[in-house]
Amino acid sequence: MSINTTNSNPSIFILHILSIFFIGFTIFQLFTAFCKLWRSKSTTTTPPPGRCGFPLIGETLAFLVAKKSKEGLYGFVKARRARYGNCFKTNIFQKTHVFMSSFEASKMILGDESAFTKTYIRSIVELLGENSVLCSSRDQHRIIRYHMSNLLHKDMLMTFIKLFDELTVEAQNKWTQKDSINVLEEAFKITFRAICKTLLSLDNESEQEILQKDVFLICEAMLGFPLRLPWTRYFKGLQARKRIMKTLGKIINERRKGIKKNGDFLQTMLMNDNHSSKGFLNNDQIQDNILTLIIAGQITTSSAIAWMVKYLDENREVQEKLRNLQLSLEKKLNCSREEFGYETLNEMTFASKVVKETLRMSTIVSWFPMLALKDIEIEGFHIKKGWIVNVDARYIHYDDTLYENPTMFNPSRFEKQEDPKPYSFLAFGTGGRTCLGMNLAKAMMMVFVHRLVTTYKWEVTDHDASLEKHSLFPRLRSGCPIKVTPISQSLQAN
Numbered sequence: 001m002s003i004n005t006t007n008s009n010p011s012i013f014i015l016h017i018l019s020i021f022f023i024g025f026t027i028f029q030l031f032t033a034f035c036k037l038w039r040s041k042s043t044t045t046t047p048p049p050g051r052c053g054f055p056l057i058g059e060t061l062a063f064l065v066a067k068k069s070k071e072g073l074y075g076f077v078k079a080r081r082a083r084y085g086n087c088f089k090t091n092i093f094q095k096t097h098v099f100m101s102s103f104e105a106s107k108m109i110l111g112d113e114s115a116f117t118k119t120y121i122r123s124i125v126e127l128l129g130e131n132s133v134l135c136s137s138r139d140q141h142r143i144i145r146y147h148m149s150n151l152l153h154k155d156m157l158m159t160f161i162k163l164f165d166e167l168t169v170e171a172q173n174k175w176t177q178k179d180s181i182n183v184l185e186e187a188f189k190i191t192f193r194a195i196c197k198t199l200l201s202l203d204n205e206s207e208q209e210i211l212q213k214d215v216f217l218i219c220e221a222m223l224g225f226p227l228r229l230p231w232t233r234y235f236k237g238l239q240a241r242k243r244i245m246k247t248l249g250k251i252i253n254e255r256r257k258g259i260k261k262n263g264d265f266l267q268t269m270l271m272n273d274n275h276s277s278k279g280f281l282n283n284d285q286i287q288d289n290i291l292t293l294i295i296a297g298q299i300t301t302s303s304a305i306a307w308m309v310k311y312l313d314e315n316r317e318v319q320e321k322l323r324n325l326q327l328s329l330e331k332k333l334n335c336s337r338e339e340f341g342y343e344t345l346n347e348m349t350f351a352s353k354v355v356k357e358t359l360r361m362s363t364i365v366s367w368f369p370m371l372a373l374k375d376i377e378i379e380g381f382h383i384k385k386g387w388i389v390n391v392d393a394r395y396i397h398y399d400d401t402l403y404e405n406p407t408m409f410n411p412s413r414f415e416k417q418e419d420p421k422p423y424s425f426l427a428f429g430t431g432g433r434t435c436l437g438m439n440l441a442k443a444m445m446m447v448f449v450h451r452l453v454t455t456y457k458w459e460v461t462d463h464d465a466s467l468e469k470h471s472l473f474p475r476l477r478s479g480c481p482i483k484v485t486p487i488s489q490s491l492q493a494n
């Protein structure tokens, strides 16, 4: 006999259905709760240690105070790493920042494009412009970088080296008439003149001076508190940007009307308008990126040159070795001013190691900020989507498991170790964001040091290693003042 429950008792049937549904729902709830717990356990719930400071401002004030200290901005990072270890969390400019110092973390963060993307603080974006290759979104970045990579062309580099050499010789020839030479200021002027001429054919000194002052105001504003009040550095930086944009806009319009200056970088960018498969850059994009190149190229390189002169002063045997090699190379190549070029640079293998070691020790770009695109676990710490993870390049450059005796200035380390492990030498960044001016920068440093060691011996007259206030990059506050003696005289004296 079959039992027909539906017919026999409909209310019991509904009760059955409800209880099955209820049990199923409870099992589902328990299952999802279990999954959540399991997931959180397996991905680790440990957030990085550190303080997020006061509500709204976080640790921004401490960060801003650090940029006025002798140790510079990096002092902020150093103090927290000493307190919390290799990974810590903080809050700056209303964003959660994590700093990570290991080479393994560097590999995971800088090498994973699906999990991280480049980001800069808002004030830097506003000062350089949304279209700057440094700040643009991933897709835009590819196009802009493609157009700008003309700067890497060998022809452009050759012309640039010649010009930079001429300017260096011209400046260094005047040094004998001076009691003290401020290396940073001199290098700053030479790089600025060379870059302005190469980018825009701008060689009028008074126009260059006006531009230089405004560039300086922008640099000082980059880490300023983003308050648009007339007395703030930030506001002054924005005003300076407006002036520069106006000047660049005028120059571009003249060029578009046909008043041509062939062969400079701007002209190449404008010419690409017509026959580039990747479209063309509009005026705003060109303007933002010319400004970016001036800023990215000049302060970094001149700071690195000042560090190089300081390190060579403190390491006389390296300086002597370099001098002897450069003097014999000069003889061998009969290196006149006109002949200084790509091939000559290729012969300067020890000088290139001096440059590399300088860049390792000075680590001009101290850390790399990357935005987390998803929740991710690194070295046992849980990083949330939206946090900014900074790779601490300076710490990696001084890691004694990567560099033996890391505080010693030893260019010869790169003879044994020509190519340091990927992600362990970060002076010019890495991957698709590697410095576009890397070859230009290395060439400038090599030309400068070649002319210096083959013409003069020098004494640094102020050994203070304090850093410049308000500077995004570590720059010597003293500017590295030196007193020079021409080699010919010093040979006579010996």
Ligand code: HEM
Pocket: 133, 134, 145, 195, 292, 293, 294, 296, 297, 298, 300, 301, 304, 359, 364, 365, 368, 369, 426, 427, 428, 429, 430, 432, 433, 434, 435, 436, 437, 438, 440, 441
């Ligand atoms: C010693 C001198 C220099 C150092 C240490 C240096 C360092 C760097 C570093 C570390 C980056 C990557 C930044 C990041 O990923 O956040 C970078 C990017 C860049 N640098 Fe340099 N740089 C130097 C000189 C120059 C010069 C001379 C120029 C051009 C005139 C230049 C133009 C650029 C540009 C355009 C970028 C952005 C590349 C991109 O995002 O695709 N740099 N530089």
